[in-house]
Amino acid sequence: MTDSDTTIRSVYLWIGEGTWRATVDAALSLVPAVGSEARFTLLHVTSPAAADAVHGAYWGLLGRGGPDPGDRLEALGRASAAELLEAAARRLGRPCERLEVHGPTERAVVAASADADLLIVARDGDRSRLGPKSLGKATRFVVDHAVCPVLLVWPEAAPDVGTLPPPPHNPRHGGR
Amino acid sequence: MNAAVGETVSLLALITVLAWAVTRPRGWPEAVAAAPAAVILIAAGAIPAGDANAEARRLGPVIGFLIAILVLAHLCDDDGLFKACGAWMARSAAGRPRRLLVLVFATAAVTTAVLSLDTTVVLLTPVVFATAARLDVRARPHVYACTHLANSASLLLPVSNLTNLLAFAASGLGFGRFAALMALPWLVVIGVEYVVFGRFFASDLAPRGPGRRARPETAAGDARLPVFTVTVVVLTLAGFVAASAAGVSPAWAALAGAAVLAGRALARKRSTPLSLLRAADLPFGVFVLGLGIVVAAMVDNGLGTALRPLLPAGTSLPALLAIAALAAALANVCNNLPAVLVLLPLTAASGAGAVLAVLLGVNIGPNLTYTGSLATLLWRRTLRQHGEAPDLGEFTRLGLLTVPAGLVLAVLALWAGLRVMGG
Numbered sequence: 001m002t003d004s005d006t007t008i009r010s011v012y013l014w015i016g017e018g019t020w021r022a023t024v025d026a027a028l029s030l031v032p033a034v035g036s037e038a039r040f041t042l043l044h045v046t047s048p049a050a051a052d053a054v055h056g057a058y059w060g061l062l063g064r065g066g067p068d069p070g071d072r073l074e075a076l077g078r079a080s081a082a083e084l085l086e087a088a089a090r091r092l093g094r095p096c097e098r099l100e101v102h103g104p105t106e107r108a109v110v111a112a113s114a115d116a117d118l119l120i121v122a123r124d125g126d127r128s129r130l131g132p133k134s135l136g137k138a139t140r141f142v143v144d145h146a147v148c149p150v151l152l153v154w155p156e157a158a159p160d161v162g163t164l165p166p167p168p169h170n171p172r173h174g175g176r
Numbered sequence: 177m178n179a180a181v182g183e184t185v186s187l188l189a190l191i192t193v194l195a196w197a198v199t200r201p202r203g204w205p206e207a208v209a210a211a212p213a214a215v216i217l218i219a220a221g222a223i224p225a226g227d228a229n230a231e232a233r234r235l236g237p238v239i240g241f242l243i244a245i246l247v248l249a250h251l252c253d254d255d256g257l258f259k260a261c262g263a264w265m266a267r268s269a270a271g272r273p274r275r276l277l278v279l280v281f282a283t284a285a286v287t288t289a290v291l292s293l294d295t296t297v298v299l300l301t302p303v304v305f306a307t308a309a310r311l312d313v314r315a316r317p318h319v320y321a322c323t324h325l326a327n328s329a330s331l332l333l334p335v336s337n338l339t340n341l342l343a344f345a346a347s348g349l350g351f352g353r354f355a356a357l358m359a360l361p362w363l364v365v366i367g368v369e370y371v372v373f374g375r376f377f378a379s380d381l382a383p384r385g386p387g388r389r390a391r392p393e394t395a396a397g398d399a400r401l402p403v404f405t406v407t408v409v410v411l412t413l414a415g416f417v418a419a420s421a422a423g424v425s426p427a428w429a430a431l432a433g434a435a436v437l438a439g440r441a442l443a444r445k446r447s448t449p450l451s452l453l454r455a456a457d458l459p460f461g462v463f464v465l466g467l468g469i470v471v472a473a474m475v476d477n478g479l480g481t482a483l484r485p486l487l488p489a490g491t492s493l494p495a496l497l498a499i500a501a502l503a504a505a506l507a508n509v510c511n512n513l514p515a516v517l518v519l520l521p522l523t524a525a526s527g528a529g530a531v532l533a534v535l536l537g538v539n540i541g542p543n544l545t546y547t548g549s550l551a552t553l554l555w556r557r558t559l560r561q562h563g564e565a566p567d568l569g570e571f572t573r574l575g576l577l578t579v580p581a582g583l584v585l586a587v588l589a590l591w592a593g594l595r596v597m598g599g
Contacts, residue, residue, distance in 0.1 A: 016314075058324075060327075064294060136379035
């Protein structure tokens with residue numbers, strides 16, 4: 001393996017509501033390691049689910065006139081995504097690309113980051129109970145299916161190693 | 177006209193009207209099909225002119241009532257009521273997703289109950305989405321809560337849903353008594369929705385680490401509560417109960433409330449006469465009138481005889497459960513508006529309890545399919561064949577978790593209320 005194979009040139013940051021600061025901070029902490037030539041891409045995915053639910057509710061109001069509020073939600077979603085990417089770019093404070101993708105979140109993240117050398121993902125589930133639930137459904141899917149290396153970070157200070165649950169009983173010593 | 181021809185013509189008219197309403201060719205209003213269909217049925221003698229006249233006299237005040245509520249809600253929006261709700265939710269939630277969900281539940285349930293489900297879907301939901309985005313919280317659970325509660329929290333008052341207004345006219349109940357009998361089912365269904373949402377979206381609603389604040393550049397939210405408008409809405413609500421108790425149609429109270437707010441908004445140039453006319457949605461009123469006459473013809477011409485054996489008489493618990501289940505099923509096939517128009521004449525004789533059970537079915541049931549009916553769902557799927565299909569799995573799972581449980585418990589609550597307060 002040559003040096004060029006292991007050089008990290010393209011770093012993708014998954015910018016998600018509530019956890020984006022953690023991925024940006026992780027990227028900043030990587031800069032000394034990946035070198036200043038690395039390109040950063042801020043990736044945000046807008047899932048159509050919320051707007052679809054509102055389109056559906058509006059269609060269910062049989063016969064009502066007026067504009068479809070689902071369209072308004074789509075416009076609000078675009079504006080909100082742009083604001084989020086802008087806030088993330090400001091926090092990163094380095095040249096970066098912004099990538100806004102529309103689609104089912106987990107699949108869109110895997111597809112968009114396919115050519116990255118590294119994808120930075122934050123835990124986004126219930127971190128009050130450590131274990132599988134600390135990853136949300138979409139993040140779990142991305143960790144399982146991403147085709148590029150993934151860096152998984154904590155959105156807050158990582159818990160102490162002492163918070164590990166006790167080891168399970170070893171079945172080989174269980175008398176069978 | 178003989179019975180078989182009358183039945184066929186009425187059925188064709190009903191199918192045409194519903195198919196038009198679901199597909200909306202060229203975006204033309206539903207009234208374009210419903211009004212001629214009603215006229216043709218009357219001219220052809222499929223419904224006697226006297227019956228059609230009686231149906232129109234019954235529906236007229238109901239439609240007037242609905243128009244007053246739609247205008248009232250529009251004026252509330254013009255005066256910044258929903259923006260103020262958004263700012264209040266943002267302040268009180270303080271970035272905690274689960275607390276925001278509680279606030280969204282409260283706001284959506286009250287908005288739906290007082291200003292009708294249309295208001296929640298059209299005016300409140302975009303505000304909730306913007307509030308979640310502003311708080312840097314995932315919007316999906318909160319938006320889904322609005323669309324679910326627009327249906328299931330529309331049980332409480334006659335004004336909460338057009339289905340209720342129709343049933344209110346048929347039930348012979350007073351405004352206060354209607355609300356008293358529906359209060360417990362309303363609370364029970366909201367409780368079921370909250371428990372299911374809390375578990376279903378647990379990871380989206382998980383508490384976040386310290387120091388996670390709203391994005392500062394968008395955290396502003398100083399919209400003030402429009403006190404005058406809120407006062408008028410509260411007085412209008414009191415007017416509903418008082419008018420009904422005095423034997424006057426509560427629609428007059430709605431009209432008075434809308435007139436006060438409209439006068440003020442026009443004087444302050446916050447609304448225009450044209451925007452109020454648009455909010456009144458007159459073509460929708462014509463559609464409801466046409467659909468009502470077409471359905472009455474259908475019920476006269478055999479649908480009533482066909483469905484009557486399926487509907488148990490009386491207001492025993494099993495009877496109420498069966499009525500609510502049938503109403504939910506019918507609403508899911510073809511939308512709840514035709515469903516309630518068909519079922520009301522068949523259940524009115526069994527008393528107010530049976531009519532309210534129909535409402536539980538047609539109001540809670542539509543959450544099973546996210547478009548409120550299979551007919552609309554299938555049509556929209558066809559339209560989207562070449563585009564992106566919505567994630568039906570999640571909507572449907574949420575519907576299956578909330579609707580059957582909510583329906584059964586709401587019927588139990590209604591039955592208990594009827595036992596205590598008398599049918």
